[in-house]
Amino acid sequence: MDLFDQQVIPVNLSPELGTSNIVFWPNWLSGAEADQLLSRAIEQTEWRQDNIRIAGKIIPVPRLQNWFGDPATSYTYSGICLQAVSFPDWMEQLRLSVEGQTGQPFNRALVNYYRHGRDSVDWHADDEKALGPAPVIASVSLGAERVFQLRHNLSREKLSISLPHGSLLLMGAGIQQHWQHRLAKVGDLQEPRVNFTFRYME
Ligand SMILES: O=C(O)CCC(=O)C(=O)O
Numbered sequence: 627m628d629l630f631d632q633q634v635i636p637v638n639l640s641p642e643l644g645t646s647n648i649v650f651w652p653n654w655l656s657g658a659e660a661d662q663l664l665s666r667a668i669e670q671t672e673w674r675q676d677n678i679r680i681a682g683k684i685i686p687v688p689r690l691q692n693w694f695g696d697p698a699t700s701y702t703y704s705g706i707c708l709q710a711v712s713f714p715d716w717m718e719q720l721r722l723s724v725e726g727q728t729g730q731p732f733n734r735a736l737v738n739y740y741r742h743g744r745d746s747v748d749w750h751a752d753d754e755k756a757l758g759p760a761p762v763i764a765s766v767s768l769g770a771e772r773v774f775q776l777r778h779n780l781s782r783e784k785l786s787i788s789l790p791h792g793s794l795l796l797m798g799a800g801i802q803q804h805w806q807h808r809l810a811k812v813g814d815l816q817e818p819r820v821n822f823t824f825r826y827m828e
């Protein structure tokens with residue numbers, strides 16, 4: 627990995643708190659490493675199709691997913707409770723590389739499988755109580771390049787970052803409290819994408 631490849635994007639939080647950073651490594655993994663991880667992830671993950679309740683209706687989430695970490699723990703969001711699955715060896719190695727690159731501890735991962743352009747994740751923040759007051763989130767992207775959008779809760783300022791195959795993105799402390807993010811649907815895209823979001827929970 628070429629260190630000069632690292633991009634630091636300042637992100638406004640509030641007048642009191644100033645800015646935090648998104649740190650982005652667009653070419654974090656080699657093409658061969660990223661290809662291998664993508665096929666491993668797709669083939670070896672026990673993908674779940676979960677449902678959420680929106681306005682009284684039960685709707686399948688538009689992606690497949692699973693939650694990894696200490697199996698004695700679970701993760702609840704939008705009324706979905708995911709019991710954690712232990713990190714398989716290959717994912718444990720990825721977790722260690724992400725810790726090494728970012729200098730931050732991570733002990734959980736939510737893994738998302740966007741099968742095609744109609745799969746997506748709507749506006750949200752990774753701000754569940756269990757993640758503590760200022761979560762730091764690391765995101766590894768594999769497969770189809772998709773646009774990650776962020777929107778400030780008050781100013782509505784927007785940021786868009788295109789996430790290539792093998793990239794790593796780190797959202798610094800404070801961003802989850804002041805911004806939401808999403809991955810919008812794109813028409814006509816057939817190629818899959820897998821994303822790992824590493825988090826830290828006590
Ligand atoms: O797929 C992505 O890049 C984002 C996923 C995400 O925001 C999440 O899992 O919380």
Ligand SMILES: [Mn+2]
Nearest residue numbers: 750751752807
């Ligand atoms: Mn998220």
